[in-house]
Amino acid sequence: xxxxxxxxxxxxxxxxxxxxxxxxxxxxxxxxxxxxxxxxxxxxxxxxxxxxxxxxxxxxxxxxxxxxxxxxxxxxxxxxxxxxxxxxxxxxxxxxxxxxxxxxxxxxxxxxxxxxxxxxxxxxxxxxxxxxxxxxxxxxxxxxxxxxxxxxxxxxxxxxxxxxxxxxxxxxxxxxxxxxxxxxxxxxxxxxxxxxxxxxxxxxxxxxxxxxxxxxxxxxxxxxxxxxxxxxxxxxxxxxxxxxxxxxxxxxxxxxxxxxxxxxxxxxxxxxxxxxxxxxxxxxxxxxxxxxxxxxxxxxxx
Numbered sequence: 001x002x003x004x005x006x007x008x009x010x011x012x013x014x015x016x017x018x019x020x021x022x023x024x025x026x027x028x029x030x031x032x033x034x035x036x037x038x039x040x041x042x043x044x045x046x047x048x049x050x051x052x053x054x055x056x057x058x059x060x061x062x063x064x065x066x067x068x069x070x071x072x073x074x075x076x077x078x079x080x081x082x083x084x085x086x087x088x089x090x091x092x093x094x095x096x097x098x099x100x101x102x103x104x105x106x107x108x109x110x111x112x113x114x115x116x117x118x119x120x121x122x123x124x125x126x127x128x129x130x131x132x133x134x135x136x137x138x139x140x141x142x143x144x145x146x147x148x149x150x151x152x153x154x155x156x157x158x159x160x161x162x163x164x165x166x167x168x169x170x171x172x173x174x175x176x177x178x179x180x181x182x183x184x185x186x187x188x189x190x191x192x193x194x195x196x197x198x199x200x201x202x203x204x205x206x207x208x209x210x211x212x213x214x215x216x217x218x219x220x221x222x223x224x225x226x227x228x229x230x231x232x233x234x235x236x237x238x239x240x241x242x243x244x245x246x247x248x249x250x251x252x253x254x255x256x257x258x259x260x261x262x263x264x265x266x267x268x269x270x271x272x273x274x275x276x277x278x279x280x281x282x283x284x285x286x287x288x289x290x291x292x293x294x295x296x297x298x299x300x301x302x
Contacts, residue, residue: 034078070086094280125147142180143155199220
């Protein structure tokens, strides 16, 4: 099987560990969507040692160089466009470009989650932070986030008008979403899911006093009842197979979802690379079988 990673960070721990598992018997490639679009091939058991890893596989959108499955561990416009081009050619991408893009728009994310009955934080969209700062009688404390999730975006707690005025100097034209701050322990429950298998950890919230803190292990048995099923339901609603759900305990084990991420880091979780490798191989085999059936139906070439 040929598995391709769409990422600028193939050395990310979960990707590196997954690649190490897969290359024992399969071929793994990497495409960096932000630089060279040609895949840099990892050496697999059937690779040519003279050409593996030299980036000479040509145009990745060409039919002859398509992998059996692509793992989309990137969220930039270029990465999404590249993933979409592979999907148009009938090759599966995990997660799909559309599902990944949906999780980048916090307005659309919240709308879908709440329509589906998920306990997602009530979310209001404002055209710009400047417009929010001009509002009166806001129900502080608030959580203010960039509408579009990206590296180094805005995510902060706002306790009063003075803080909004301070933010306005740097973020005036930024489209934002606004949520009521829900009192909690200051720890986010990080629930990660790979093909239905749940992993969990606790992380000190960036909204807590002192800012983001360490990530601590959390046994699944220590989660409140129903939280694992809730995490799996998120995948069904958002058409995600590798994703993260940030949940806070709003009191007595009542979950409140505050964020959903397509293909997060999933660091330090025993069994995560194995689960990701198994998912990739299942998708690749399905893709290969479909391709074989199409070829058989088309008949021999003239």
